[in-house]
Amino acid sequence: MSTLVAIGYPDETTATAASLEADRLSKDLIIQPDAIAVIIRDREGKFHVTTNHHAVAGGTTWGMFWGLLFGMLFFIPVLGMAIGAGLGALTGKLTKNAISKEFQDRIREELQPGTSALFLVVEAVTPDKAVEALSRYGGTVIKSSLSKEAEADLQEALHGGAQQ
Incomplete structure (x- = not known):
């Protein structure tokens, strides 16, 4: 099982600094x-989104995940991705199985x-x-557990059911 963790900060710069520590953790x-x-x-x-210190771009599975998640949470356009059946399937997986309404509401707030x-x-x-x-960066921690089933559903939707 995986956990989606969001840590909110009261300024525009701390998340970027904390991401450097997260990169070390990786x-x-x-x-x-x-x-x-x-x-x-x-x-x-x-909204300004970065993943691994690069702007989000279509074509990568995590880029697609983040683009859809942020599009769903903040009603911002899904960054650089074409709309299609797979996109609809992944959006459905995110809203129905993986991300709780409470998590969505708390991070929007x-x-x-x-x-x-x-x-x-x-x-x-x-x-x-x-x-x-x-923890040294402070912030408000919000967690959402992803069940094995939700994780598998998301991975299938991200990969389109085909091996890459």
């Missing part, structure tokens, strides 16, 4: 390197203009280690 195999994202909501209310959040997908055996290592 080298220690506590976090998958592609399963790290930062979203900044600037003072004008515009947390990410106000002038704030930022770090998002991580961590294995169930390590979320506490990840959160502990990131």
